[in-house]
Amino acid sequence: MLANIALQTVLKSSVGVFRGSGCSALTAAPRLTGGCFAIAPPVRHYARVVKKKKTGPESQLSDLPPTMLKSGYAAVPLLQTTDDVVKRLLSLELASHSDKLQLKKEQLIAKVQRDENDYTSVEVRVAILTTKIRNFQEHLQKHNKDKSNKRRMLMDIDRRKKLLKNLRLVNYDAFEKVCAQLGITYRFPPRVLQEGHSPLAG
Incomplete structure (x- = not known):
């Protein structure tokens, strides 16, 4: 009985101390009967690992400026006097991937074609495959x-390799020009095994 009375007096005195020391800031914490004795639980901030973007090889379409017009619109004279909004709609800034790929294909064809009307030669087919x-x-x-x-x-890749092999045998100068213009590294096929030579021999 005396212990309960002593405990109640201690609790009442501590309530006054907490009220005088600014306990109103701890409103988010759970309260006990007669005052606030609980402290707000600590907020746990878990560190998140920052994912690094993978930097792959540079795209072949990265050298195309966004202000360049799509394929077939560059030669239209009416576009020189049209609004900037129309030019932006017909430029590569809002073009699809297939439109950009078509323009890149035409650029590679223009590097290796024999004349302006050449669209079926071996060099052009190599550029399209590339x-x-x-x-x-x-x-x-x-x-x-x-x-x-x-x-x-x-x-x-196999089709292009066969075309380059035939072009190398027929016209070596054109073969060197195609490889230089398109940035192709031609690797020679392995030597044919001679008669009586074992592939396991050192």
């Missing part, structure tokens, strides 16, 4: 499990 192969490579850097596009890329 554009497709580089587009597949950029796609597979982001989606490395895309097996169907990887298969298409390997098929295009």
Whole structure:
């Protein structure tokens, strides 16, 4: 009985101390009967790991300026006097990926074609395949499990390799020009095994 009375007097005195020391700031904390004895729980700030963006190889479309017009609109004389909004709509700034790829393909064709009307020569076909192969490579850097596009890329690489091999045998100067203009590194096929030579021999 005496212990309960002593405990009540201690609690009442401590309530007065807490009220005088500015306990109103702890309103978010749970209160006990007769005053506030609980302190607000600490806020835990968990550190999050910042994900670094993967910097892959530079895209083949990065050298195209956004102010360049789409394919087929550069030669229209009426565009020189039109509004800036129309020019922006027809520029590469708002163009799709296929429009940019078409313009890049035309640029590579212009580097290697024999004349203005040449669209079927071996050099032009190599330039078209090079554009497709580089587009597949950029796609597979982001989606490395895309097996169907990887298969298409390997098929295009084999087609280009056969074209370059035939061009090298027929016209070596044109072969060197195509490799230099398109930035292609041609690797020679392995030597044919001679008769009686074992592939396991050192």
